[in-house]
Amino acid sequence: MGIGEAFAREFARRGHNLVLVARSREILQALGEELQQKRGVKVEVCAENLCDTESPGRIYEFCRLKRVDVATLVNCAGISCAGDFAEIPQKKLEEIVMVNVMATARLTRMFLSDMVARKQGSIINIASLGGLQGVPGLGLYSATKSFVMTLSEALHEELKETGVKVIAVCPGFINTGFFKHSGHSAANLRLPISGTDVVVKAAIRGLRHNRIRIFPTLIDNILVFSQRLVTRSVVIRLAGYFAAVKD
Numbered sequence: 001m002g003i004g005e006a007f008a009r010e011f012a013r014r015g016h017n018l019v020l021v022a023r024s025r026e027i028l029q030a031l032g033e034e035l036q037q038k039r040g041v042k043v044e045v046c047a048e049n050l051c052d053t054e055s056p057g058r059i060y061e062f063c064r065l066k067r068v069d070v071a072t073l074v075n076c077a078g079i080s081c082a083g084d085f086a087e088i089p090q091k092k093l094e095e096i097v098m099v100n101v102m103a104t105a106r107l108t109r110m111f112l113s114d115m116v117a118r119k120q121g122s123i124i125n126i127a128s129l130g131g132l133q134g135v136p137g138l139g140l141y142s143a144t145k146s147f148v149m150t151l152s153e154a155l156h157e158e159l160k161e162t163g164v165k166v167i168a169v170c171p172g173f174i175n176t177g178f179f180k181h182s183g184h185s186a187a188n189l190r191l192p193i194s195g196t197d198v199v200v201k202a203a204i205r206g207l208r209h210n211r212i213r214i215f216p217t218l219i220d221n222i223l224v225f226s227q228r229l230v231t232r233s234v235v236i237r238l239a240g241y242f243a244a245v246k247d
């Protein structure tokens with residue numbers, strides 16, 4: 001769904017074969033069949049729950065058994081829970097860390113070795129503008145996205161002589177089911193909401209130019225730059241104001 005689906009559609013349009021991963025097998029199968037018919041690409045479906053510690057290993061094994069060499073890994077699945085940190089149910093807290101942090105790190109680590117051995121490959125990690133600072137009302141989520149961003153930065157540099165590219169894409173608000181899934185009213189947001197295509201285009205452009213962090217829209221770039229002009233406490237308060245979790 002959401003941004004991941006938009007990546008799948010664009011890569012299929014460019015003629016790439018796909019391995020689709022999420023929990024909802026039926027949704028993946030329907031998308032896979034559509035893209036196979038429309039674009040003539042081969043699509044494999046691997047239904048997994050990334051909250052499960054063993055799932056990254058199973059996904060890697062799935063690709064090995066299907067003899068798929070993953071050229072581009074897109075770590076896109078991500079979840080959140082809007083509200084005060086103290087009120088996040090313990091189970092939800094663990095799921096957010098498992099999906100956003102552990103699965104991203106494990107999948108990156110697993111597929112990276114093969115890419116380095118082949119001296120080519122790309123890893124697109126979907127972080128968030130929210131990862132640039134703590135966001136009141138989204139504290140845990142913003143912390144997980146800081147993790148994604150800093151891990152990607154380090155790998156970008158570590159791997160620069162290997163032929164493998166790692167980038168962090170940091171979108172602002174994007175029109176997907178993410179807000180509904182997180183209990184965050186999108187109607188309250190105090191910044192424009194963009195379409196998923198903006199993220200995909202920026203990611204592909206960023207990869208081509210070998211950027212480290214990609215901020216898809218002009219507003220995203222203005223917000224990033226303006227962080228240099230105000231104090232940290234203003235940055236954090238503004239992030240909370242824009243996200244408007246409590247309103």
Ligand SMILES: NC(=O)c1ccc[n+]([C@@H]2O[C@H](COP(=O)([O-])OP(=O)(O)OC[C@H]3O[C@@H](n4cnc5c(N)ncnc54)[C@H](OP(=O)(O)O)[C@@H]3O)[C@@H](O)[C@H]2O)c1
Pocket residue numbers: 001002003004021022023024025027048049050051076077078079099126127128129170171172173174175176177178179181
């Ligand atoms: N939307 C935004 O405003 C926004 C802004 C900045 C960054 N992002 C980031 O962009 C990424 C994609 O978000 P989105 O907006 O596309 O959200 P979305 O519409 O809610 O889609 C999330 C996708 O992740 C999959 N997923 C969720 N939990 C999973 C699990 N436990 N195991 C496997 N797959 C799982 C979902 O499929 P199933 O439910 O079938 O598993 C779905 O395909 C996330 O990392 C998010 O943090 C989003």
